[in-house]
Amino acid sequence: MAGAGQDDPQLNDLFAELKSSATMAEAAGVEVQIWRLWSLSNDAAVDRMLAGGTAAMNHGGYDAALSSFNSVIELRPDFAEGWNKRATLYYLMGDYDRSIADVERTLALEPRHFGALAGLGLINIMLARHSEALAAFEAALAVHPHMPHAKRMVKRLRNLEDKSTI
Secondary structure, eight states: OTTSGGGOTHHHHHHHHHHHOSSHHHHHHHHHHHHHHHTOOSOHHHHHHHHHHHHHHHTTOHHHHHHHHHHHHHHOTTOHHHHHHHHHHHHHTTOHHHHHHHHHHHHHHOTTOHHHHHHHHHHHHHTTOHHHHHHHHHHHHHHOTTOHHHHHHHHHHHHHHHHHTO
16 A cells, blocks of 8 residues: 555655764654654554554563554554564564564565664574674664664674684
8 A cells, every 4th residue: 555654655765864864863863754654554443553562562561462463464464564563572572483474574565674674683693693683783774874773783793703703
């Protein structure tokens, strides 16, 4: 559906602006706009379910969040942010295989999803797959060059790599 979530035509310009931002402060406002667009499905009921699931997840209500995100995905399987939120929930629950599967679906729908890419990096760290984690964080930085957490993780993983080759 044009104009919804990852298909919003404004995103191309926002991603170009994000990539050309000189500082994190400059990029921060663009990032907020991207997240806002990603969170809109063009269906008010789905948007409410996503928001409710996110609130439940943020307060430890994992069962309620899972129910909400499953409903979002059932109603809008083409909505990347539904998959991304459930991937985040599975990560928090320690279900890394399901989290990876949902990240992959998110990225199939929105390859520029820097949040999903960074999440994939975190999952791979938990699974002690450091080279895969590094690749995921570097991919996130290719889209969002000022992403602070990804920058820190790339530095740490490169240091770890350097120490293991000594």
